[in-house]
Amino acid sequence: MDSIDFTERNSWGFKDLNVGDVIPVQCDNKDEIKAAQRYAHTYGRLTGKKFITRTQDGVLYVKRSK
DSSP states (O other): OOSOOOOOOOOOGGGGGGGTOOEEOOOSSSSHHHHHHHHHHHHHHHHHHEEEEEEEEEEEEEEOOO
């Protein structure tokens, strides 16, 4: 059991967004951007919310649209 990685989970902040709100998500690399995008859309599907994501200069912007 010592070899299992129990790193802390990310808290992206999507759950606190109201419709029309935008938050920047600072990502260290493209893999992290993809993971954050995937999580936003998965979270939205599970909760009935909808998010739009855009990336500019290494920063992912997430907007709640529904």
